[in-house]
Every structure is written in C-alpha cells, then in structure tokens.
Amino acid sequence: MTTKTNSARPITGRFVLITTVCFFSVVIGVNLLMARLAIATLPGTEVDSAYSASLAYEKEIQAAHEQNARGWKVGVHLERQPDGNATLILDARDSAGAPLTGLVFSGQLERPTDRRADRPLHVVEDSRGSYRGTAQSVAPGQWDLVIQADGEGKRLFLSHNRVVLN
Known part of the structure; x- marks a missing residue:
C-alpha cells in the first residue's frame, strides 16, 4: 500500500x-x-470660459441674421490632391448674382476629433468673385471646412460645413 x-x-x-x-x-x-x-x-478645451462664450452668443445670432439678410450665394469646391495638399475654389455672388469683389476670405480645415490637426487655407482673389485657396499636408478623412469673409472692418460671412476628403 x-x-x-x-x-x-x-x-x-x-x-x-x-x-x-x-x-x-x-x-x-x-x-x-x-x-x-x-x-x-x-487636444485641449473648446473654449476657455463658458461664460464668455455665452455672452458672445448674442452677437453671433445677430451676425447670422445680418448674413441671411444679405442673401449672398457662396459656392465652394474643395479637393485633396495626391500630394496631400487641398485646393479650394470659391465663387461668391450677391443676392442679384453679381460677383463679390474686394473681400478678404479666410478658411480653415478643422479636424472634428483633434484640433492639433487643423490646417489653415490661404485664400486669395483669383478673378471677379472667384477666390482660390490651398492647405498643406491635409490627411484624408472628415474635416470641418470653415470659411469667413471680412470686409468693411467686420465679418460679413461665415460658413461651417462637414466635408470628406479622399
């Protein structure tokens, strides 16, 4: 055992x-x-002070009403090139269809998920009512296209659009 x-x-x-x-x-x-x-x-905070942002909101509403009253038509074509650069072609017309000239357009491509990836668009007037812009090193994917037009010492136009670049 x-x-x-x-x-x-x-x-x-x-x-x-x-x-x-x-x-x-x-x-x-x-x-x-x-x-x-x-x-x-x-990536950081969206706004530094929510209180200050809420005070500025009334001004934004007023600016949007003024922009709608102008009745401008702004057509945009944005395309990403194989080298990673993006090209913006912008056509701006007033409510009667006449070209808008002498405006200072600026633009920015903003990543919805990471502000550090934002890319400025350098926009210049190409011909009457036509503007061109470029951005360097733009990755494919979703972007927010922000376009702003300044003239007469204030912002006259603002547009935010979600775009997908390949």
Missing part, C-alpha cells in the same frame, strides 16, 4: 501580502499609464 502525501504549499500571510501588493501594483501602474496617455493626447 502506497500513501500519497500532499505536497501543496500552505497559504501563509507572507504569500497573501506579496500577491496583494503585486496585484495592486499592476492596477496602479496601468492606471498611471492610461492617465499619462490620456493627458498626452488631449
């Missing part, structure tokens, strides 16, 4: 302490790593 002896180690207080410390060290280490990665990839 053979007898089996149980060779399993007994659970001691020291073993429980070591496994508990190792477990919480891994949990805390992963939390610290995730917090560091979250902070490093955070």
Whole structure:
C-alpha cells in the first residue's frame, strides 16, 4: 500500500501580502499609464470660459441674421490632391448674382476629433468673385471646412460645413 502525501504549499500571510501588493501594483501602474496617455493626447478645451462664450452668443445670432439678410450665394469646391495638399475654389455672388469683389476670405480645415490637426487655407482673389485657396499636408478623412469673409472692418460671412476628403 502506497500513501500519497500532499505536497501543496500552505497559504501563509507572507504569500497573501506579496500577491496583494503585486496585484495592486499592476492596477496602479496601468492606471498611471492610461492617465499619462490620456493627458498626452488631449487636444485641449473648446473654449476657455463658458461664460464668455455665452455672452458672445448674442452677437453671433445677430451676425447670422445680418448674413441671411444679405442673401449672398457662396459656392465652394474643395479637393485633396495626391500630394496631400487641398485646393479650394470659391465663387461668391450677391443676392442679384453679381460677383463679390474686394473681400478678404479666410478658411480653415478643422479636424472634428483633434484640433492639433487643423490646417489653415490661404485664400486669395483669383478673378471677379472667384477666390482660390490651398492647405498643406491635409490627411484624408472628415474635416470641418470653415470659411469667413471680412470686409468693411467686420465679418460679413461665415460658413461651417462637414466635408470628406479622399
């Protein structure tokens, strides 16, 4: 007759302490790593002060009413080139269909997910009522196209549009 002896180690207080410390060290280490990665990839706040933004909202509403009253028609064609540059062609007409000249158009391609990827569009007047712009190093994907026209010392036109560039 053979007898089996149980060779399993007994659970001691020291073993429980070591496994508990190792477990919480891994949990805390992963939390610290995730917090560091979250902070490093955070693009920042949308506005610095919500209160100041709410005060400016009334002015934005008034500017939108004035823009609608002008009845301008602004046609835009945006295309991404194989080299990564984007070309903007803009045609601006007043409510009667006459070309709008002498305006200072500016534009920006904004990434909806990361403000650090935003690209300015350098827009110049090409001919009567026609404007051209370019942006460098534009990645494919979704962008917000923001176009603004200034004249007479104030903003006369503002447009936000979601576009997909290939």
